[in-house]
Amino acid sequence: MGLWEDAKNIRDKDPAARNVLEVIILYPGFHVLVTHKLAHFLYRHKWFFVARLISQLSRHLTGIEIHPGAKIGRKLFIDHGMGIVFGETTEIGDNCTIYHGVTLGGTGKETGKRHPTLGDNVLIGAGAKVLGPVYIGDNVRVGAGSVVLKNLPANATAVGVPAEIVRINNKKVCPADDLDQQDIPDIFEQRIASLEARLSRAEARLQGEYPPGPGQLDTPPLRRPPESGGQSGR
Ligand SMILES: CC(C)(COP(=O)(O)OP(=O)(O)OC[C@H]1O[C@@H](n2cnc3c(N)ncnc32)[C@H](O)[C@@H]1OP(=O)(O)O)[C@@H](O)C(=O)NCCC(=O)NCCS
Secondary structure: HHHHHHHHHHHHOOOOOHHHHHHHHHHHHHHHHHHHHHHHHHHOOOOOHOOOOOOHHHHHOOOOOEEOEEOOOOOOOOOOOEEEOOOOOOEOOOHHHHHEOEEEEEEOOOOOOEEEEEEHHHOOOOOOHHHEEOOOOOOOOOOOOOOEEEOEOOOEEEEEOEEHHHHHHHHEEEEEOOOOOOOOOOOHHHHHHHHHHHHHHHHHHHHOOOOOOOOOOOOOOOOOOOOOOOOOOO
């Protein structure tokens, strides 16, 4: 059965857990899976209020707020719990690990599908925020405290605010590797070409090839002569 598998999974992944019974009695990460299964069932049958009620009661009990609409795969391991929020359109694949303080939330700018989708075997470190309808590929690791705002490809490790990919397939990702060092633009050549173009335009204007356009006059506008209103003679 799903819940038994979930409890065994927590026992296997948490070195501090001694047996499945301990997990069932003591672990908020397990309790929230039980209540969410019920809330999600009611949500799917359009019992929205009761579903939300169960989800909120569970939040008081566990410190983990999972919207009843969120879709959660098999063997989710929520370590510690507390301060975790999953939004209504969140989708989580199988065998994921989520630490305390994680938000899988919206940016406030989208409607409809507005929360993240996680593939299988994804790890989201403590305090990390994954925001918007982004896709996090299989086997991705998001570092503790990171803020993810873009899709992440499978097998990537992303860290920081905003999160940047630092590893793919455990191999260091170095932005300098992508730099094309053969075809670097020649800034001096570009500058000289631009000066030549300006010079030929100025020469053409002086030779009267074409009249200057508005705002291209080099000479300042003529100043009107002072009025000779008869005051000078006094
Ligand atoms: C990201 C993490 C999963 C490690 O993934 P990994 O693929 O093994 O990556 P590495 O440990 O090789 O680290 C890759 C780089 O990211 C850096 N890094 C790792 N975690 C980071 C973090 N949370 N914030 C910023 N940088 C981090 C490393 O220093 C390393 O930098 P380098 O490229 O300059 O050497 C791990 O560091 C992490 O944050 N785990 C979450 C654990 C957690 O939340 N525990 C709570 C227990 S209560």
